Amino acid sequence: MKFKIVIFLLLLTFNFQLLxxxxxxxxxxxxxxxxxxxxxxxxxxxxxxxxxxLTDTVGQLAPGQYxxxxxxxxxxxxxxxxxxxxxxxxxxxxxxxxxxxxxxxGSTATNxxxxxxxxxxxxxxMVQQNHSLTQGNGITIPSTACDSGPCTTTTxxxxxxxxxxxxxxxxxxxNSSGVVTGVGTSNYFTNSTYFRPFSTAPISQIAMSENxxxxxxxxxxxxxxTYKANVSAIQAAGRYENxxxxxxxxxx
Amino acid sequence: MASFNLTLKPAQTELVALPGSTIIQTYDxxxxxxxxxxxxxxxxxxxxxxxxxxxxxxxxLPNPHLAFSLTNTDLLLGQTFTLAPGQKRQLVLKIKxxxxxxxxxxxxxxxxxxxxxxxxxxxxxxxxxxRIGSHLLISYSSSDTPHSQFxxxxxxxxxxxxxxxxxQLNISATAENDSPxxxxxxxxxxVAKNGLVIQQFDLFPDNVLANSPRQIRCLSxxxxxxxSLNPPFWPGAYTATLTLDPSLNAPSATVSFFIFPYTLxxxxxxxxxxxxxxxxxxxxxxxxx
Numbered sequence: 001m002k003f004k005i006v007i008f009l010l011l012l013t014f015n016f017q018l019l020x021x022x023x024x025x026x027x028x029x030x031x032x033x034x035x036x037x038x039x040x041x042x043x044x045x046x047x048x049x050x051x052x053x054l055t056d057t058v059g060q061l062a063p064g065q066y067x068x069x070x071x072x073x074x075x076x077x078x079x080x081x082x083x084x085x086x087x088x089x090x091x092x093x094x095x096x097x098x099x100x101x102x103x104x105x106g107s108t109a110t111n112x113x114x115x116x117x118x119x120x121x122x123x124x125x126m127v128q129q130n131h132s133l134t135q136g137n138g139i140t141i142p143s144t145a146c147d148s149g150p151c152t153t154t155t156x157x158x159x160x161x162x163x164x165x166x167x168x169x170x171x172x173x174x175n176s177s178g179v180v181t182g183v184g185t186s187n188y189f190t191n192s193t194y195f196r197p198f199s200t201a202p203i204s205q206i207a208m209s210e211n212x213x214x215x216x217x218x219x220x221x222x223x224x225x226t227y228k229a230n231v232s233a234i235q236a237a238g239r240y241e242n243x244x245x246x247x248x249x250x251x252x
Numbered sequence: 253m254a255s256f257n258l259t260l261k262p263a264q265t266e267l268v269a270l271p272g273s274t275i276i277q278t279y280d281x282x283x284x285x286x287x288x289x290x291x292x293x294x295x296x297x298x299x300x301x302x303x304x305x306x307x308x309x310x311x312x313l314p315n316p317h318l319a320f321s322l323t324n325t326d327l328l329l330g331q332t333f334t335l336a337p338g339q340k341r342q343l344v345l346k347i348k349x350x351x352x353x354x355x356x357x358x359x360x361x362x363x364x365x366x367x368x369x370x371x372x373x374x375x376x377x378x379x380x381x382x383r384i385g386s387h388l389l390i391s392y393s394s395s396d397t398p399h400s401q402f403x404x405x406x407x408x409x410x411x412x413x414x415x416x417x418x419x420q421l422n423i424s425a426t427a428e429n430d431s432p433x434x435x436x437x438x439x440x441x442x443v444a445k446n447g448l449v450i451q452q453f454d455l456f457p458d459n460v461l462a463n464s465p466r467q468i469r470c471l472s473x474x475x476x477x478x479x480s481l482n483p484p485f486w487p488g489a490y491t492a493t494l495t496l497d498p499s500l501n502a503p504s505a506t507v508s509f510f511i512f513p514y515t516l517x518x519x520x521x522x523x524x525x526x527x528x529x530x531x532x533x534x535x536x537x538x539x540x541x
Contacts, residue, residue, distance in 0.1 A: 086262065087259065087384065087386065088260075088284070089258060089382060089384045090257035091256040092255050093380070094253075094368075094380045098375065099376065101376050107376070109377070111380060119474065120456065121263070124306055133378070202309065202310075211476075212475070227378055241379065243379050244378050244379070246380065246381070247382075247383040247385065248382070249361055250386075251304065252307065252359075252459050
C-alpha cells in the first residue's frame, strides 16, 4: 500500500514538472521587440455615469505601497492624476487677404477663433505677429496708434478715421449665431471700433480670456477677429505680408 | 479655406514627484480640421500672473534641472509631423529631473504648434496659425503630500450699503499660498445671523500655486460661481466666515456686516414728510384796517 502511494506521488510530480506547459500569456515578442508584463490590467481609464465619475486601473497584482531604503513603490494606484478633460481650439480661416492696399481706405479681413475648455476652467488666448506687414524689399507698414489715445499692445482705442494709418486688430466675442456678446473680449476691446497693434513678443498679448466657462463641460466660446490695414499716399505700393500666431491655453 | 482645429488631451496634469525621478505623460492630439496640419511640439515654462489662473511666459525661466523629450520612436521634441484630417496621434512626453532639482514647484506648458503654410496670394495678406497648450503642474518634493501653508486675505462684502431688498451681496476673498507647493482650495463659506447659519457654500477647488494668490470662488452644481447672497434679507448683524481645510494650515477669516432697510426707511420718510406737509395747519393772514 505504501509502495502504491509513493508511486502515485512520483507520477504526480513527474506529470506536474514535465507535462505542464509554461503559460506565455503575459509575454509578447516579435522580430523587433519583447514585452513582458508583470501583470495584466483588466480594465483602466475614465468611466462616468449620470452621477459618478471614476478613474481606475484594475488587475494590478499586490496593490499598495512598498517601502525600502532608497525607494518607494506605489503599485496599483494612479499616482499621476491628469485631468482627462480635453481642450479644443480652432481658427476658421488662416489666409487673411487684405487685398490691394489703397491709400486712406482701410482694408480689413476677418476670421473666427473658437475655444472649448473643461468645465469650470477658463482660458487665455494670446496673439503675436512675427513681424510688421513687410514687403519683400523690407519696407514695412507700421503698427497703428489708433485715432487718439494712443492705442498700444495692452490698451485699445478707437480707430475709425481714414487719416489714421497702420496695422492693427480687434477681437469681439460673438455667439454661435454671430451676434456680438463681448464675452471674453470686453476687457480688452470695448466694441468693434477699438483696435490695438500686434505685439511681436511671444505668447504675451492677451486677445481673449475668461475665468471660467459656463455650465456644461467643454462649452464653446467664439470671437471674431478683424485685421485692419490703412496706408498713406506715401506708402510704397506692393504686396505686404506677415504671420499671426494665436496661442490658446487653459487657466490653471 | 485653410483652417486650424486641434484637440489636446489632457488639458492639464498635476503631480508630485521625487527629485531624480522620471515622469511619463501621454498626450492625444486630434486634428479636427478638414485638411492636413503640419505640427511640432514644444515645452515652455511659465509663472502665475494675477489671481485668476492666468499664466505669464515672458517672466519665466527654464529649470536647468529638468530635461524634456519625447519617447515616441519616430518623433523628437520640436520635430515636425503631419496629422491628416480626423487623425489622432499620441505623443509621449518624458520629464527627467536630476537629483539636485530644488524642492519646489515647476510649471510648464506642453505645446502643439502649427507650422504656417506658404502664401500664394498676389495681394497683401496675413497668414494665421494656431498653437494649443496643456499645462504641467509638478511639485518636486521628498514627500508625496507636500506641506501647504495658506492664509486668507482681502475678505470683504459688497456693496458698501447693504439693503434688505437689493442688491445681491458679493463676498470676496483671496487665498494666498505661502508654501513652495501648489494646492487646491478646499473649505467653506458660512454666512450667519445671530449665530444661526443662513447659508453655506463649498469653495471651488481652484489651484493656488506656490507663493501666489487666487481669488476665491464658490461651488454650485460642480461649477464655479461668485460667492453671493440673494435678497431679501432680514435686517441686522451678519457674519461671513471662511474656513479652509486643516491640510491647508490656514486660520479662518470672518467679516461682519450690517443689513439695514435703507430703501424702506427712505420711502417711509418721504411718505411721512408728505403727510406732514399736507396736514400741517394752514396759516391765515387777516388784514384789518
